[in-house]
Amino acid sequence: MLVRDNKVCNVPHWFKFVRFGQLIIGPPGSGKTTYCKTISKLLTDLGRKVVIVNLDPANEVVEDLEFHIDICELITICDVMNHMNLGPNGGLMYAIEYLETHVKWLLDKLHFYQEKPDSYYFLFDCPGQVELYMHHCSMKNVLSILQNKLDLRLCCVNLIDSHYCSDPGKYISTLLLSLTMMLHLELPHINVLSKMDLALKHKNQLSYGLDYYTEVLDLQYILEQLQEDPVNSKFKKLNAALISLVEDFSLVHFHPLNKKDNRTIVRVSNAIDKANGYVYGTNEQRNIQAMLSCTIGAETEQERIGLDRDFYA
């Protein structure tokens, strides 16, 4: 049943001043810019006014994607590398530290949209260097300034290439990477396994069904697989400790995403709306069941994983 929010529940008056958005992160090549393009089209079709903010100083001009705010107007990776004599990685870290010290530039650009009567939805396309989200503090500091000064409710969307599922060692490292990012950034967080179409195509390279990898089921199986490798078998205790760390936190699981399958994109988008609280707002029509599922978890397995569970499992 579709209903207008304000007829279903009382939304506090201050809610209309809150802005929402997504912070799109993930290792290089995981599909961040492609996701940004796809999700912005979906959200625009839903009637949201999307503002795309490029925070990657190495991003080149992307076909069919217009950045409304672009860090390259402040600093580019080429300038840093040429003037500071740094490599691409060091250059990127420098650029984000530069953004932190010149955060007013970003605040002013975002204020332009905040001051308009329309409610905008922000998508931040971020650099792929994972150190920025694991231990380096500049990005975290920039985000905390944005949240405090602009009342921006962000959800972090961490894209991981599903190709990593084909190797037990790589899979464990993506779990640790995702967990570390969740703990470091302290934001509502959605992990996404991208390029699911490719994982399906090479399904025979996977030891278990795709739902094993998305749901992060019993990791003892992965440990056993690691033992089969003569190099990894030497590190059994270390691997067991790493696996139990992921299991003890029990925070990491993934949403499947295939850029060509709209249903996966809609499911990721719904999960994000629940995570950052957008689902409680008054901006568009929404489904009462989706709202209830945020508060009391009233969501069936079928709704959560989707009708085509067998397709992605």
Ligand SMILES: Nc1nc2c(ncn2[C@@H]2O[C@H](COP(=O)(O)OP(=O)(O)OP(=O)(O)O)[C@@H](O)[C@H]2O)c(=O)[nH]1
């Ligand atoms: N088959 C398939 N390819 C995808 C999918 N999503 C992204 N790609 C491809 O993956 C490649 C990398 O995608 P990008 O969006 O540039 O990845 P990125 O994370 O922004 O890359 P960097 O900016 O270099 O960090 C491109 O060739 C995309 O077309 C998907 O769902 N399926």
